[in-house]
Amino acid sequence: MTETSWTQKLANGLKRTSSKLTDNLGGLLGSDRLDKATLDDVEDALIASDLGPTTAARIRDRLTDARFDRGVDEKAVRVVMADEIAKVLGPVAKPLRIDAFPRPQVILVIGVNGSGKTTTIAKLAHLFLEQDYGVMLAAGDTFRAAAIGQLKVWAERLGVPIVTGPEGGDAAGVVFDAVKQATATGIDVLIVDTAGRLQNKRELMDELAKVRRVLGRLNPAAPHDVVLVLDATTGQNALSQIEIFKEVAGVTGLVMTKLDGSARGGVLVAAAEKFGLPIHAVGVGETIDDLRPFDANELARAIAGVTN
Ligand SMILES: Nc1nc2c(ncn2[C@@H]2O[C@H](COP(=O)(O)OP(=O)(O)OP(=O)(O)O)[C@@H](O)[C@H]2O)c(=O)[nH]1
Numbered sequence: 001m002t003e004t005s006w007t008q009k010l011a012n013g014l015k016r017t018s019s020k021l022t023d024n025l026g027g028l029l030g031s032d033r034l035d036k037a038t039l040d041d042v043e044d045a046l047i048a049s050d051l052g053p054t055t056a057a058r059i060r061d062r063l064t065d066a067r068f069d070r071g072v073d074e075k076a077v078r079v080v081m082a083d084e085i086a087k088v089l090g091p092v093a094k095p096l097r098i099d100a101f102p103r104p105q106v107i108l109v110i111g112v113n114g115s116g117k118t119t120t121i122a123k124l125a126h127l128f129l130e131q132d133y134g135v136m137l138a139a140g141d142t143f144r145a146a147a148i149g150q151l152k153v154w155a156e157r158l159g160v161p162i163v164t165g166p167e168g169g170d171a172a173g174v175v176f177d178a179v180k181q182a183t184a185t186g187i188d189v190l191i192v193d194t195a196g197r198l199q200n201k202r203e204l205m206d207e208l209a210k211v212r213r214v215l216g217r218l219n220p221a222a223p224h225d226v227v228l229v230l231d232a233t234t235g236q237n238a239l240s241q242i243e244i245f246k247e248v249a250g251v252t253g254l255v256m257t258k259l260d261g262s263a264r265g266g267v268l269v270a271a272a273e274k275f276g277l278p279i280h281a282v283g284v285g286e287t288i289d290d291l292r293p294f295d296a297n298e299l300a301r302a303i304a305g306v307t308n
Contacts, residue, residue, distance in 0.1 A: 006292055010302045013284030017265030018305030021049045021081070029074040034063055050235055051085070052270030059084045078304045085269050086300035094253065094278035095293030096124070096225060098133055104182040104190040106215060106222040108140075110208070110249050111229035112241060113196040116257035116283060118147065120229045121191050122154035123283065123291035124255075129158065133188040138178035139164040140171045140211065143195045151193055158288075161185070171195065171207055172214040179218045192223070198244060205248040226252045227280060230271070235264040242275055255291070257283035265303055 022029070024045035031038055039060050046056035062080045098105050107124070111117045125135045137155050141147040145167040155162035163178035165171075175192055182190045194211065197204050215222040228251045230238040238256070245251050259265045259282050272279060282299065283291045 007298055009284055009290070010282075010294070010298060011307070013260030014265050014299075014302040015305075016261075016263040017049075017259070017303055020263040021046075021266070021303070022305060024048050025077075029072055029077060031072050034066075034068045034072055039064055046081075050264050050266035050270055052088075052266075052273040054273050055084055055088050055269055058087075075306075078306045082297075082300045082304035082306045085303055086297045088269050088272045089279070089294075089296035089300055092272045092276060092279045093294055093296040093299075094280060096227070096253070096280045098128065098131070098189055100221065100224045102183075102219070104136070104179070104187045105224045106179065106190045106192065106219070107225040107227055108192045108194055108208075108211070108223040108249075109227050109229060110194050110245055110251070111196050112198050112231075113144075113147075115196065115229045115231040117196060117229045118150050118154065118193060119286065120255050120257055120283060120291060121151065121193055122158060123288055124281070125154070125158050125160055125189075125191055126288045127281075127291065127293075128189050129160070134186060135160045136178060136182045136185075136187045136190045137162040138175055138190060138192040140174050140192045141195045142167060142169045142171050142174060143197065147193065147195075161187075172210040175211050176214045176218065179215065179222065183218075198241070201244070201248060208249050226250055227255055228253070229255050229257060232256050232259045232265050232267060233262040235262075235267050236270070238267050239271060239274060242271060242277070246275075251277060253278040253280045255279070255281050255283065257291075260284040260290075268299075269303065 028038055028042055043056050043060040059081050109117055109121050128135050139148045139151045142165050148164050165174040178190055226249055228245045254277050256268050281291050281293050
């Protein structure tokens with residue numbers, strides 16, 4: 001996909017988020033000037049748009065400093081917002097790099113069921129294939145036959161090898177076999193699906209701990225990445241998921257999906273502000289091309305609704 005069409009896709013995908021921001025700011029953008037009461041309302045509106053309190057306060061400060069004596073210029077307000085959002089996203093925008101030695105680099109992908117985990121694994125595999133890396137998938141979510149089946153379909157479509165086990169089988173066993181096969185066949189990246197049963201935190205924690213132990217036996221540096229997939233439509237709930245998965249799985253980075261289906265894309269900024277974890281990529285659609293590492297400025301402009 002060309003850069004222009006991706007920028008366009010990002011802007012389109014984030015339309016609901018940027019429109020919500022505009023709706024929440026309501027008539028404020030049309031006021032004659034920004035007095036204290038109006039600025040208070042702006043700050044509240046930004047928080048209601050999921051942006052996070054620190055970013056909201058910083059945008060307010062910038063708007064306070066700006067001189068709006070001659071009426072509030074909507075474009076100028078949007079540019080200030082984009083600018084402040086970019087400052088938060090800039091330091092955390094970090095694409096996944098394949099630099100593990102010895103190979104393979106093992107990426108554990110975690111997240112609650114329905115967050116877009118399987119689709120994200122396929123999209124990541126596609127990105128790595130585009131960069132000429134050898135990719136293998138491992139169906140470590142042995143809890144549900146559907147999850148195994150879905151991943152198999154993606155592996156076939158992408159033309160990459162996949163290691164699976166029986167439904168209800170031992171996830172750590174699948175991962176063990178996968179690492180052995182990946183090492184033997186010179187695979188660069190092994191992407192591992194995992195179960196997303198947050199309902200039973202203890203069980204999930206035990207299972208992930210076992211997967212880690214087994215991986216560590218084969219390669220002390222593995223897993224190299226533990227990527228948490230978050231669904232933007234869950235809004236602030238995404239923040240509590242980060243908290244829980246950090247505790248149970250030692251998250252090293254995030255992918256935010258479904259930014260296109262949500263008016264709550266601002267939560268990406270709140271997540272960056274609160275946790276400072278690397279954000280590897282964002283998803284703005286259901287097709288294989290709809291996930292990309294992002295440019296902080298570009299994404300900030302899309303969230304703030306700055307056009308051209
Ligand atoms: N609009 C949109 N839909 C997405 C995106 N990513 C995933 N989806 C859709 O979200 C749904 C759930 O995605 P899955 O990849 O199956 O999610 P999962 O976490 O593996 O879910 P389970 O298989 O139920 O555990 C599917 O219909 C995907 O097509 C995205 O970025 N945008």
